[in-house]
Every structure is written in structure tokens, then in C-alpha cells.
Amino acid sequence: MKNTGICPKCNGNDILKVPGKSGAYGSGNNIQVGLTIFSAVLVDRYVCCSCGYSEEWINKEDIETLKDRF
Numbered sequence: 001m002k003n004t005g006i007c008p009k010c011n012g013n014d015i016l017k018v019p020g021k022s023g024a025y026g027s028g029n030n031i032q033v034g035l036t037i038f039s040a041v042l043v044d045r046y047v048c049c050s051c052g053y054s055e056e057w058i059n060k061e062d063i064e065t066l067k068d069r070f
């Protein structure tokens with residue numbers, strides 16, 4: 001969906017990108033990998049406005065961080 005811009009469930013093309021962010025106390029869409037908000041891996045979410053299906057993506061650079069942590 002991120003690459004095609006098309007929903008795999010309903011073939012809709014009204015895709016919304018919700019960028020990941022890191023706020024206080026782990027708010028926002030992210031994965032905590034440490035004790036501070038600076039050590040959170042951000043998760044971008046793609047939402048289909050037609051059927052509500054959503055997909056989550058993590059930056060490639062952050063994959064290594066996750067591998068170290070989990």
C-alpha cells in the first residue's frame with residue numbers, strides 16, 4: 001500500500017499517510033527502544049479511507065535499532 005498507493009483489500013486509492021511521531025510517555029505511533037522519547041522508533045501508518053484498512057511501516061534505518069533491542 002505504501003508503494004502502490006492502492007489498498008490491497010478494496011482496491012481503493014484514497015490512502016492517507018499518518019506519520020509516526022514520538023511524544024511524552026510514549027505517545028504517538030512508535031516503538032519504544034529505550035527510556036527516553038529520543039530512543040523511539042517511529043512507525044508510519046497508511047490508512048485506506050474507503051475501508052479503514054491500515055498498514056504500518058518502519059524506516060529501514062531503524063530496523064537495525066530494533067534488531068539490537070529485540
Ligand SMILES: [Zn+2]
Pocket residue numbers: 007008009010011012048049050051052053
Ligand atoms: Zn481499502
